[in-house]
Amino acid sequence: MDDLERNKALIGTYWDAVNSEDYATLESVHDPAARNHAPAAFDLTESPPEGKPLGPVEVRETYQWIRSGQPDLHVEVEALIAEDDQVVAWVRATSTLTGTGGPIPPTGRSLDFHHAHRFRIRDGRIVEHWAVRDDLRAVAQAGVVTPPSRPGA
Numbered sequence: 001m002d003d004l005e006r007n008k009a010l011i012g013t014y015w016d017a018v019n020s021e022d023y024a025t026l027e028s029v030h031d032p033a034a035r036n037h038a039p040a041a042f043d044l045t046e047s048p049p050e051g052k053p054l055g056p057v058e059v060r061e062t063y064q065w066i067r068s069g070q071p072d073l074h075v076e077v078e079a080l081i082a083e084d085d086q087v088v089a090w091v092r093a094t095s096t097l098t099g100t101g102g103p104i105p106p107t108g109r110s111l112d113f114h115h116a117h118r119f120r121i122r123d124g125r126i127v128e129h130w131a132v133r134d135d136l137r138a139v140a141q142a143g144v145v146t147p148p149s150r151p152g153a
Contacts, residue, residue: 004082004083010029010124010126012077012080015089018075019073019075023060030054033127035054037051037130038131041103051128068099069099069103071098077090078114089115092114093115096111104142105144107143111141116132117131
């Protein structure tokens with residue numbers, strides 16, 4: 001297996017661990033000095049250029065927080081693209097807002113939306129992360145906001 005395939009497999013393991021709530025594996029694939037360049041859900045503040053910590057402790061806390069509001073969270077990897085030391089994952093996230101934590105109130109509604117995640121890998125561990133999520137679609141599906149109607153629609 002070459003480095004590109006090894007890196008893609010690592011990111012596959014990452015998402016498998018998210019789906020199974022295997023925090024030990026999730027922590028093991030994150031370098032303790034990893035940095036996150038993606039804002040939190042619905043966070044419009046500027047992220048520092050060096051990113052924020054996303055080591056084993058932070059990744060566990062992040063997914064525990066998300067799962068506290070969306071206990072049935074499932075992420076399907078639709079595509080993995082690798083180049084040099086980076087992997088981009090195009091994923092589909094589905095869940096139901098039944099818990100009391102996380103970024104969206106517990107409306108009981110289902111979510112189904114996409115994310116793009118970019119990971120940089122060094123020595124078999126994630127050292128940097130970027131993401132773009134369709135947060136607007138998520139809050140519209142949750143019933144938290146009503147998108148404006150399109151003229152003529």
